[in-house]
Amino acid sequence: MALDTKPRPVAPEGSSVEDFPVPTGREENWRFTPLSRLRGLHDGTAPATGDVSVEVSAAPEVTVETVGRDDPRIGEAYVAADRVAAQAYASFEKATVITVPREAVASTPTVVTLRGDRQVTAYGHIVIAVEPMAEAVVVLDHQGSAVYADNVEFVVGDGATLKVVSLQDWADDAVHVSHHHARLGRDATFKSFVVTLGGDLVRLAPSVTYTGRGGDADLSGLYFVDAGQHIEHRLLVDHSVPDCRSNVDYRGALQGDEAHAVWIGDVIIRVEATGTDTYELNRNLILTDGARADSVPNLEILTGEVAGAGHASASGRLDDEHTFYLQARGIPYDEARRLVIRGFFAQLIAKIEVDEVRDRVLAAVEAELAP
Structure with missing residues (x-):
């Protein structure tokens, strides 16, 4: 048998596939995930059988490259969080590297469209590097059908600004396990x-680390879970340097039998991270019987010198008082219900700065609420 001589990116120590045992479902970070629906992404029985296409419509100030596994920019922000992330890192063939040059201000959003055209198993990797003092908006748009695992690295240089919108708008049979790794420089x-709407099972794990003072991370999310869907978001914000900020706000609505949403929010404030200011919030609307939301905010504080730290979580049905108030003013119940749900999402959707994407998300929410 011929030896595999393909170059591999140098992964951080302790992040190879063999460093992670095959999950059984009893582990804390897998206990909510239906492993049988991962189609082998978690246990090594899902070799790549095709590709998810990557098309980039880039701002004129931005450069886009397709590179091999040995490119030195790969792995700069990557940290293997679990076996699927490590498997994706070991399995991809080509990576897309998007670079915003130093002090450049992108004049238009850069849109990355990832599309599975048939039911294939694939692994991917994207690096988005924003050099010091640069600014950019990037949209990741996932469409089609696939069994797909990937890692996305966001490297945000000193004084730089990166705004990302990630749309998971897959076909109903898609499986997507993705890890987003953000590394922030000083004053970044x-x-x-x-936005997670489609797919049979989607599990997305964003993480943030800081390398200098003044880093500011704002993580927002919206999800609408229908019958039979499993949508899972697992966030980690690791405050390890002083005077940084983070804010997390994820909101979801669920309807239909066996609609299942999982939200895990982990924030760590380490001993050296004095002056940290952080807050995380998750809210879920249960619209029908048979839907279930699991929400677990975790806050670990290892220093007494913080500017602020807190978390909150709430899951429940529509407030009868809100719908009654609208009905008392002549609005039929179905329309009153839609108005309340729109209001639940409105403040969050307003944060999307790309008009086309905001309109698309609004239309998707309206479609979910249609009779």
């Missing part, structure tokens, strides 16, 4: 907005 700003 990172704003992430995740």
